Amino acid sequence: MNIIVSGCAGFIGSRVCEILINKGHSVIGIDNLNEAYDNKLKIYRLNKLKESDSFKYYKYDITDIASLENIFLNNSDIDAVINLAARAGVRASIQMPQEYINTNVVGTVNLLELCIKNNVTKFVQASTSSLYGENKTPFKEDMNTDRTLSPYAASKKAAENICYTYNKLYGIDISVLRYFTVYGPAGRPDMSPFRFIRWITEEEDLILYGDGNHERDFTYVDDIAEGTILALKKVGFEIINLGNDQPLKMKELISQIEVLTDKKARIINKSEQKADVHATWAEILKARNILGWEPKYNLEEGIALSVEWYKNNREFARSIDIALN
Numbered sequence: 001m002n003i004i005v006s007g008c009a010g011f012i013g014s015r016v017c018e019i020l021i022n023k024g025h026s027v028i029g030i031d032n033l034n035e036a037y038d039n040k041l042k043i044y045r046l047n048k049l050k051e052s053d054s055f056k057y058y059k060y061d062i063t064d065i066a067s068l069e070n071i072f073l074n075n076s077d078i079d080a081v082i083n084l085a086a087r088a089g090v091r092a093s094i095q096m097p098q099e100y101i102n103t104n105v106v107g108t109v110n111l112l113e114l115c116i117k118n119n120v121t122k123f124v125q126a127s128t129s130s131l132y133g134e135n136k137t138p139f140k141e142d143m144n145t146d147r148t149l150s151p152y153a154a155s156k157k158a159a160e161n162i163c164y165t166y167n168k169l170y171g172i173d174i175s176v177l178r179y180f181t182v183y184g185p186a187g188r189p190d191m192s193p194f195r196f197i198r199w200i201t202e203e204e205d206l207i208l209y210g211d212g213n214h215e216r217d218f219t220y221v222d223d224i225a226e227g228t229i230l231a232l233k234k235v236g237f238e239i240i241n242l243g244n245d246q247p248l249k250m251k252e253l254i255s256q257i258e259v260l261t262d263k264k265a266r267i268i269n270k271s272e273q274k275a276d277v278h279a280t281w282a283e284i285l286k287a288r289n290i291l292g293w294e295p296k297y298n299l300e301e302g303i304a305l306s307v308e309w310y311k312n313n314r315e316f317a318r319s320i321d322i323a324l325n
């Protein structure tokens with residue numbers, strides 16, 4: 001297949017591209033390499049992808065429909081679009097809501113419009129567990145998600161609704177995937193797994209929001225990438241959770257990293273963030289039934305692989321700017 005992946009230099013996007021290429025597909029990657037976090041990491045991921053002849057890269061912004069048109073003009077026979085480009089993260093969305101709405105909503109509409117104009121019949125949209133807000137865990141896809149707690153969650157909810165509209169209006173087949181706290185090698189430096197590994201390994205102060213009892217359903221990046229690729233199948237319109245179904249407290253995550261690094265965390269507690277939900281936990285029956293998907297990595301394995309990556313790339317990893325946002 002010929003597949004467009006937006007956000008190809010991102011944490012999840014780059015792994016989706018790698019696995020697609022390994023499976024024999026051709027990938028057209030789009031990424032504007034924005035400054036949401038240290039670009040060195042995006043360039044590191046992108047350089048690995050550029051080694052393949054099956055990968056073509058466009059440094060375009062998905063909010064700019066004219067440049068996107070150029071991609072569709074120069075690449076016929078596109079089978080599917082996987083839209084992973086986004087402004088991600090809850091806390092930064094409070095500082096720059098417009099950026100989030102532009103990329104996550106306008107960017108999604110642009111890609112959908114071009115799919116319809118160019119007869120692309122399959123669209124996969126990345127969404128988030130954040131939009132479950134304060135629902136009771138475990139989170140099920142049919143729960144009410146109207147009460148979003150951050151501009152990020154609200155922008156993803158809007159994108160989901162736009163996807164539904166395009167499916168109804170034009171019949172384009174759409175899988176919406178709600179990812180749950182994704183972690184793994186070369187992960188996002190604005191997220192706790194990367195930061196905690198860095199802070200503990202380098203014996204730096206570890207900033208912990210809240211008392212460590214927040215729970216997250218941490219899900220390994222390869223599982224997420226495999227699920228995203230399985231979601232290329234024809235489903236009509238479906239919203240599907242991709243999570244590990246095994247939530248963990250933040251303080252337990254810290255303990256595991258302490259064991260793996262043989263170091264003690266220097267925890268500095270800060271007050272809880274208002275837009276952070278207290279706990280996430282995915283019910284994954286739909287992913288099992290519709291996609292035949294099952295998470296393969298438990299947290300011990302996934303965290304061990306993440307710590308191993310950090311140790312093997314330590315010079316590079318400790319040079320990443322993780323200024324708090």
Ligand SMILES: NC(=O)c1ccc[n+]([C@@H]2O[C@H](COP(=O)([O-])OP(=O)(O)OC[C@H]3O[C@@H](n4cnc5c(N)ncnc54)[C@H](O)[C@@H]3O)[C@@H](O)[C@H]2O)c1
Nearest residue numbers: 007009010011012031032034061062085086126179181182
């Ligand atoms: N990582 C998680 O835990 C998680 C959880 C839920 C949902 N998601 C979603 O998964 C997707 C991928 O997330 P990620 O963790 O890989 O984030 P990421 O920030 O590493 O990747 C997103 C990529 O999109 C690119 N991008 C952003 N705006 C763009 C634009 N306007 N035009 C072109 N490229 C643009 C960025 O440069 C970046 O490389 C996002 O849609 C995110 O909202 C991630």
